[in-house]
Amino acid sequence: MEAIEAILSRKSVAMLAAPAPSKEEIATLIQAAMRAPDHCNLRPWRFLVIENEAREDLGEIFGEALKKRDPDANEAMLSKARSKSLRAPLIITVIAKVEDHPKVPHIEQVLSAGAAAQNIMIAAHAMGYAGIWRSGKPCFDAHVRAALGAQEKDQIVGFLYLGTALKTPILRSEPISDYMENWTG
Ligand SMILES: Cc1cc2nc3c(=O)[nH]c(=O)nc-3n(C[C@H](O)[C@H](O)[C@H](O)COP(=O)(O)O)c2cc1C
Numbered sequence: 001m002e003a004i005e006a007i008l009s010r011k012s013v014a015m016l017a018a019p020a021p022s023k024e025e026i027a028t029l030i031q032a033a034m035r036a037p038d039h040c041n042l043r044p045w046r047f048l049v050i051e052n053e054a055r056e057d058l059g060e061i062f063g064e065a066l067k068k069r070d071p072d073a074n075e076a077m078l079s080k081a082r083s084k085s086l087r088a089p090l091i092i093t094v095i096a097k098v099e100d101h102p103k104v105p106h107i108e109q110v111l112s113a114g115a116a117a118q119n120i121m122i123a124a125h126a127m128g129y130a131g132i133w134r135s136g137k138p139c140f141d142a143h144v145r146a147a148l149g150a151q152e153k154d155q156i157v158g159f160l161y162l163g164t165a166l167k168t169p170i171l172r173s174e175p176i177s178d179y180m181e182n183w184t185g
Helices: 003-009 023-033 054-069 075-086 106-126 142-147
Strands: 045-051 090-096 130-134 155-165
Touching (some): 003 106, 023 045, 023 106, 045 054, 045 106, 054 075, 054 142, 090 106, 106 155
Antiparallel strands (some): 090 155, 130 155
16 A cells, blocks of 8 residues: 555544464564654654454553552453453554653654554554554553553653554545645745
8 A cells, every 4th residue: 555545545443354464564663663753863662452352451461450459440341441451452652761851852752653653553554453642541641651661751642542443444635734734924
């Protein structure tokens, strides 16, 4: 697929099934991620590839996190939280590795990791897969952060759920004029 076609036709898909990208394809996705712009070459990212039973481990962490946030959460709520990580055969968790730097503020490092995440989404789509970038409370939860090894300044940028689309998404075109203007000074 041509790059412009891939970018213009990407659409999030929540209902995903196997097959997921193969080991080789995942390596290509990570290489694509690492082509993101990166001020001062800080490489401000970590990519956690979560497949197979590891998804259940992540689900356990989501459940534990909910229990800590809400000690009154009932079994149905906990079970729902645990099952979230099973919504796709592959999850790539993107973590911005943020450090204090004289030239590169934290926001730029998080933006770089975000650009890396989007490169993964587009590359996966170009390979014929689908996915959705999700955050939710787990992204900002202390228990989840600790379990995934996020340091104090790090930011979990998102959980990229990837696999094969169970339903073809509908693309709607939007006028660029709602967002773009020629600024003439
Ligand atoms: C940082 C970030 C976090 C997001 N978190 C969620 C989320 O937790 N749940 C969700 O349904 N969509 C989330 N989204 C939105 C979806 O990824 C997606 O963009 C949205 O469903 C619109 O679909 P589209 O990408 O096809 O336009 C998030 C997007 C971004 C950029």
